[in-house]
Every structure is written in C-alpha cells, then in structure tokens.
Amino acid sequence: MKKLKLFLLMFAAAVASAGFTACSDDDDEAAASIVGSWIRQDTYGIDIITFTAEGTWIEQYQDLEEPEYSDTDSGTYSYDGSVLILVYSDGDSDAIPVVVSGDTLVLDGEVYYTRM
Numbered sequence: 619m620k621k622l623k624l625f626l627l628m629f630a631a632a633v634a635s636a637g638f639t640a641c642s643d644d645d646d647e648a649a650a651s652i653v654g655s656w657i658r659q660d661t662y663g664i665d666i667i668t669f670t671a672e673g674t675w676i677e678q679y680q681d682l683e684e685p686e687y688s689d690t691d692s693g694t695y696s697y698d699g700s701v702l703i704l705v706y707s708d709g710d711s712d713a714i715p716v717v718v719s720g721d722t723l724v725l726d727g728e729v730y731y732t733r734m
Contacts, residue, residue, distance in 0.1 A: 651718045652697055656731035667731065669695060675704065 655668040667677040675695045681687040693706040702716045702725070717724040721733040 651699075652702070652716070652723060655734040656723045657734050658729065658731045665731075666734070669697075 652669045653671050655666060658665045662683055663679055663681045665677065665679045667675060669675045673694050673696065674692070676690065676692040679689045691706060693704060695705065696703045697716065700716060702714045703711060704714065705711045714725050715727060717727075723731040723733070725731070
C-alpha cells in the first residue's frame, strides 16, 4: 500500500511539473503536438510519458500486479510529425512510428496513450 501511495505521489508530481512546461512561438508544430504528459493504463500497470518543449522525455511505469516493481526511463527526443526518435540516457535509441489524433497518441501502431 505504501508503494501505491508513493507511485500516486510521483504521478501527482509529474502532472504538476507538466503544467510548468512552456512552448515557445518558434517551436515546430509537429513537435508541439506531442509535448505534454500521456498516460496508458491496463490491467497490468500504469505508464506515464512526458515530453517537454525543450526536447527531453521521462517515462514512469508502475506495475499493478506487483506494486514493488516500477521503472523510469528518460532522455532526449526528436519528432518530425510521424517518427519519434527516443535517445535514452544510456545512449541507446529507438525510432518509433507515431500518430497523434486529438488527445490520443499511438506508438508503433498498437500502444495507445491519452493526453493528461
């Protein structure tokens, strides 16, 4: 139960910090469309990913079946309107096809997030 409370506190902090990110007028419209926090929840866990206007990202995952398991990844990103390139803090990278439609973010054609 304490771990769930800790996760909820982390979640609240992520939501609060997302409110302080700002977009400058010269940002690319495609990049701005993913800026903000996105959430995905299923029976196994809660996944929150936040993209900043400055080109950084952080992803926090909390397992609901095993509350003691959580994971955080972060790094930088670039986005051209259809492909998201995530560069992890350890130097690894992924190129992921992305579709943004309203408040829905779809990664790799099958992972759906909702804007927070």
